Amino acid sequence: MAKEEDDDNLPDKDAAKEFYAKYEPKEIIGRGISSTVRRCIEKETGHEYAAKIIDLSQESHDGVDTHTMRDATRQEIHILRMVAGHPYIIELQDVFESETFIFLVFELCKNGELFDYLTSVVTLSEKKTRYIMRQVLEGVRFIHSKNIVHRDLKPENILLDDQLNVKITDFGFAKVLKQGEKLFELCGTPGYLAPETLKANMFEDAPGYGMEVDIWACGVIMFTLLVGCPPFWHRKQMVMLRNIMEGKYSFTSPEWADISEDPKELIRRFLMVDPNERINLDEALQHPFFNTVAIKSGGFNARAKLRLGFIAVRAAVRLRRLPQTATRAIPLYLALQDPYALRALRKVIDGCAFRVYGHWVKKGEGQNRAALFENTPKTELKSLYVSNLSR
Missing domain, CATH: 3.30.200.20 (Phosphorylase Kinase; domain 1)
Known part of the structure; x- marks a missing residue:
């Protein structure tokens, strides 16, 4: 039998x-x-x-x-x-x-991984980041509604379909949680691990972790989409882990100079070291970053009409200046002094770097795209660019 x-x-x-x-x-x-x-x-x-x-x-x-x-x-x-x-x-x-x-x-998702798409374009605009992150957050919210924690959210595990819509994949580390259950296993990808995941593995009296680890990972992903490199990565893994434990990152690199305050504020709320203080997914989706133009229909709203008028005037002024702006040359002395500080040249430099070294970018723990950003501020690329300008 x-x-x-x-x-x-x-x-x-x-x-x-x-x-x-x-x-x-x-x-x-x-x-x-x-x-x-x-x-x-x-x-x-x-x-x-x-x-x-x-x-x-x-x-x-x-x-x-x-x-x-x-x-x-x-x-x-x-x-x-x-x-x-x-x-x-x-x-x-x-x-x-x-x-x-x-x-x-x-x-079949013909556009492949978000990781590869990001490598091809280097960084995403705030508009494209908003489009991607809204879908990621809605997908994660649905996962959490089933009492499931993913535990390995990262650009490699997000696919893009024909219309560049998000498809969250790879549920190999996912787990169904019972009411009030906490986890203690160390699993996931180092640069995307939440502080409480590391503490659960390092300290015997750690309280464990729950679904908040996915929200932390969303913050790391959003940071990476906007500037091309993750917030905590370091060639020495112990330094990276310490940065995660302390929530140590910054918006001081030149890339952040062109990014508005709303996405920065949302990232800060994602990357709160204390999971109890971390923003929840409903709050995140209601954040001003996702509601930049919200004009209610029905009835007369003087403030909304005035705001719309200001937007229209600003747009008209920018369009009027567009021909002059488009044809304006960058002074050579500024390009020689600090080419990476200029937005137009920065995009060219980064684009060239990823086309030259893109094959070298690895997805594993030992090396990743952040290594291309390690020289501060892009010392080798700057010197190469300046030498070419001087010829």
Whole structure:
């Protein structure tokens, strides 16, 4: 009898055949330690999807045995089904499980990771950051409404569809929390870890952490979108961790000179060291950064009409000055003195740097895009730029 029950619990041996009968795998679009992601086409409809193929045929992967990996994948599938149906969360289309492979079929996001998109454009404007972050926050709010904490929010785990809409993905570290439950495991990506996550691993009397860690990660993501590098990163990991524990970051780099106060104030509220003082998601979505022009319809509002008039006049003045501004040359002595302090040249310098060194940018713990920003203020790039101007 026990033997029959064990046989019932074994994965379907024909699952792999079912996958290949239904889908036609195409080129590889991503790789992991134990998985490969391929674009695939559903044979009956011709629709495109992304198939994550997890290899369970080896004894272990990076120290993780196959039984643990299978259980973790099943837990991720369970959570993905709990959060299904939200426009800003990746949709799990199909699951096939065999003794040696698990096939997860997701909707295809042709614009790839937010990380890669950010590397291609270096930084995002406040307008684009507002568009991305609103969707991220709404997605995270939905996840939290299911009592789920993601624990690994970062640009690598946010995909973009054809219209650059957000799709939160990779729920491998996600966990369903019971009422009042606190977690103590150290998991996630170092630069995005909240202070309470580090304390839970370092101090025996630490109170643990909850869903607030995702809100902290949102602050790190928003900071990174606006200026291209994360707030706490340091080549020496111990220094980075100390900066996180102390909430030590700044808005003093030249990139922040062109950014308004609203996003800075929201980031400050995201990155509160005490999770009890951290802004919640409902408050964040009501923050002035997301409600820059909110004119109520119905009835006469003198203040709103006056404000709209000021906006119209300012726009007209700027449009009138546009031809002169566009053709105005930057004085050579200013470019030679401090090219990186000039917004126009700064965007050119950063763009060139990422095109030259983009292949070197890694997604792992040891090195990432922040390393391109380590010289303050861009000493090598500045000297190279100045030498070219002097020729």
